[in-house]
Amino acid sequence: MLSFKLLLITVFISLFCIVNTSLAKVRCSKIEINANESLQKLQEGNARFIKTSYRHPHQSKYRRFEVLKGQHPFAVIITCSDSRVPPDIIFDQGLGDLFVIRNAGNVSDEHVIASVEYAVCHLGIPLVVVMGHQNCGAVTAALQDAKDSKHITNLVKSIKPAVEIARRKKGDLLDNSIRYNVQIVVNELKRSKPIIAKLAKEGSIKVLGAYYHLDTGKVDFIY
Ligand SMILES: [Zn+2]
Numbered sequence: 484m485l486s487f488k489l490l491l492i493t494v495f496i497s498l499f500c501i502v503n504t505s506l507a508k509v510r511c512s513k514i515e516i517n518a519n520e521s522l523q524k525l526q527e528g529n530a531r532f533i534k535t536s537y538r539h540p541h542q543s544k545y546r547r548f549e550v551l552k553g554q555h556p557f558a559v560i561i562t563c564s565d566s567r568v569p570p571d572i573i574f575d576q577g578l579g580d581l582f583v584i585r586n587a588g589n590v591s592d593e594h595v596i597a598s599v600e601y602a603v604c605h606l607g608i609p610l611v612v613v614m615g616h617q618n619c620g621a622v623t624a625a626l627q628d629a630k631d632s633k634h635i636t637n638l639v640k641s642i643k644p645a646v647e648i649a650r651r652k653k654g655d656l657l658d659n660s661i662r663y664n665v666q667i668v669v670n671e672l673k674r675s676k677p678i679i680a681k682l683a684k685e686g687s688i689k690v691l692g693a694y695y696h697l698d699t700g701k702v703d704f705i706y
Pocket residue numbers: 563564565587588589616618619620621622
């Protein structure tokens with residue numbers, strides 16, 4: 484009986500060690516391209532979009548088969564669900580190029596952070612861009628303190644800290660709120676442990692803010 488108890492204790496300790504070791508050994512994929520190269524590709528794509536001289540890269544039947552084996556996107560874009568802000572079109576990219584995370588108001592939560600962790604650690608993406616946009620309806624809802632449902636109330640709550648900062652500043656309240664909202668999400672990501680903060684601190688990845696002008700089509704990288 485005593486030996487059976489000892490066996491149980493040994494198995495339990497071994498399992499605990501295996502779990503702990505696997506957590507300690509979370510290793511990210513090697514990042515093959517650097518963030519500046521990724522940023523340049525986004526800027527070049529956006530320049531083509533502004534001039535309407537699109538290349539529509541990586542949208543062929545061949546590309547569909549190519550990405551069947553796996554994906555190697557070069558940038559993560561976190562942006563608003565607004566139908567006027569589709570990153571693949573704004574940056575003139577195609578299948579397998581961008582890892583896109585969207586929700587109303589481009590806010591950060593556990594699911595967004597987990598998606599970014601997957602993208603930077605397992606897909607080896609060096610650049611994360613948080614992109615707000617002109618006339619954002621979600622930020623407008625936060626300004627108006629919308630409470631249509633508990634879900635909308637919660638979303639608005641995530642954006643309110645940006646509105647509070649903007650209320651203390653001069654200038655256009657909506658536009659400033661949109662920009663502070665981006666800044667807050669960028670900072671949240673940079674502080675997010677254990678994965679994103681570590682990679683950002685060691686310089687393996689960059690986390691940037693951006694602002695998309697609906698009227699001109701231009702994306703300004705702002706932080
Ligand atoms: Zn929006």
